[in-house]
Amino acid sequence: MLNHYEAAFVLTPVLSEPQMKEAVDKFENLLKENGGTVLNREEWGLKKLAYPIQGKTTGFYALLQFDVEPEVIAKLETAFRRDERVLRFLTTRLDKYAYEYAQKRRNANVKPQEQEEA
Numbered sequence: 001m002l003n004h005y006e007a008a009f010v011l012t013p014v015l016s017e018p019q020m021k022e023a024v025d026k027f028e029n030l031l032k033e034n035g036g037t038v039l040n041r042e043e044w045g046l047k048k049l050a051y052p053i054q055g056k057t058t059g060f061y062a063l064l065q066f067d068v069e070p071e072v073i074a075k076l077e078t079a080f081r082r083d084e085r086v087l088r089f090l091t092t093r094l095d096k097y098a099y100e101y102a103q104k105r106r107n108a109n110v111k112p113q114e115q116e117e118a
Helices: 017-033 071-082 096-109 112-117
Strands: 003-011 037-053 056-068 086-093
Touching: 003 017, 003 071, 003 096, 017 037, 017 056, 017 071, 037 086, 037 096, 056 071, 056 086, 071 086
Parallel strands: none
Antiparallel strands: 003 056, 003 086, 037 056
């Protein structure tokens, strides 16, 4: 059975914009290759960290919301741990209330022009 998840992660600030997008693509593709469906992808850009991590005070924040089998989460988190570009990550299984909230948030982020096209 597919569960709803979201993974938020922070990438090292020394990456260029294309390198950051490539890193996010890597994790998105890993989910798709393992039968997952990516519902939403957000790149929040370079933000200040609450505390220094590995001597860095900023990082690129990204969020993926997806549906996937529970076994795939271990593969995803192993990929996060092995990638030296990832400073921190958090994967969360969404309950029905969090999932409904995430849907509302996604719909609110859709620009009016995109809604007309859909």
